[in-house]
Amino acid sequence: MSSSLLILSNSDSGLYDFRKEVLKALLEKGFRVLVSVPDTGYVDKIKALGCEYIPTAFERRGMNPFQDMKLMLFYRRLIKRHRPLAVLTYTIKPNIYGGLAARLTGTPYLVNVTGLGTTLENGGILQKMIILMYRTALKAAACVFFQNKGNRDFLVRKKCVTGKVRVIPGSGVNLDEHRPEEYPPGDGQIRFVSIMRLMKDKGVEELMTAAQAVHEKHPETLFQILGAYEEETRHIYEPRVKELEEKGILCYYGYRDDVPVFLKECQAVIHPSYHEGMSNVLLEAAATARPVLASAIEGCLDTFSEGCSGLAFQPQDSSSLTEAVERFLALSYEERKEMGRQGRKYVEEKFDRNFVVAAYLEEIAGIRSGRFGPS
Known part of the structure; x- marks a missing residue:
């Protein structure tokens, strides 16, 4: 044999x-x-x-x-x-x-x-x-x-x-490779990280719209995007990304192989995808003890406990995403930190x-x- x-x-x-x-x-x-x-x-x-x-x-x-x-x-x-x-x-x-x-x-x-x-x-x-x-x-x-x-x-x-x-x-998720990290200090800039291919079905349009709306009210926020453009739609999204970068709303880093560094330094991860099998992005974020804000779809909802380790919003809806970010910003520092701790506990129990x-x-x-x- x-x-x-x-x-x-x-x-x-x-x-x-x-x-x-x-x-x-x-x-x-x-x-x-x-x-x-x-x-x-x-x-x-x-x-x-x-x-x-x-x-x-x-x-x-x-x-x-x-x-x-x-x-x-x-x-x-x-x-x-x-x-x-x-x-x-x-x-x-x-x-x-x-x-x-x-x-x-x-x-x-x-x-x-x-x-x-x-x-x-x-x-x-x-x-x-x-x-x-x-x-x-x-x-x-x-x-x-x-x-x-x-x-x-x-x-x-x-x-x-x-x-x-x-x-x-x-x-x-490899729980030894992705260890819980100390939550960033509560003063200064609040960083949200999104790890995605820049394409419509990953929710990049809703993310950019929400980032602009939130930043106008909360200038201490910064939205970071890691991931490559899909070449067939690059011409659509690249000018908008550059515009938001020039306004200090967003930072685009392209494809990165040092994602854990960004997870460690952020306060939360945003994942506005339209559909998922099971989001590895959210599993790794939770394993790092970071709260997650994600589309209310299967493959995202499975990775966190609503209101405990993350917040859900409607897919393809920038207003719902904006509202979720506002809800997160309204939490105290200790509440955000506890969300991250609960996320780690959740993936330990279900996603080893x-x-x-x-x-x-x-x-x-x-x-x-x-x-x-x-x-």
């Missing part, structure tokens, strides 16, 4: 940042771990863990039938060449095309639905196409992992999943990444012993 596992994902940074503990656990169990992801700068870190890297290139966003078929055939060749014990897939395209390739070759596979994505959330003809592809790709999966119950219920209702499913606590590692090891043990397949 093969001792290799093939990992398919669309992001080397996401795989390393949020799933390296799973990779380490598989390596410690003696598996040969093969990783197929595009290289955007994190591959050396993945290789340093002990994984073998397979160069992979594909378009993360958009649907090009020719390119997507090439990807599926590429995955099929990989599976036939390496004959892994199982294939582990993450994110939409690897889930669909990796799932199809595994099914065609009769290879057991585990799928992780990290979120539904914009296309499935928005409906229309593209949604129908994705649903049809998911029905075909997920049909023979040994297990489909979901990061929240809403995503599970949606795909089960659409008959995309008919076999074994498990809801896991997102990617979890070891829970996710254990779920993967259990399913792979089942495959190894011959207990797999739709049930």
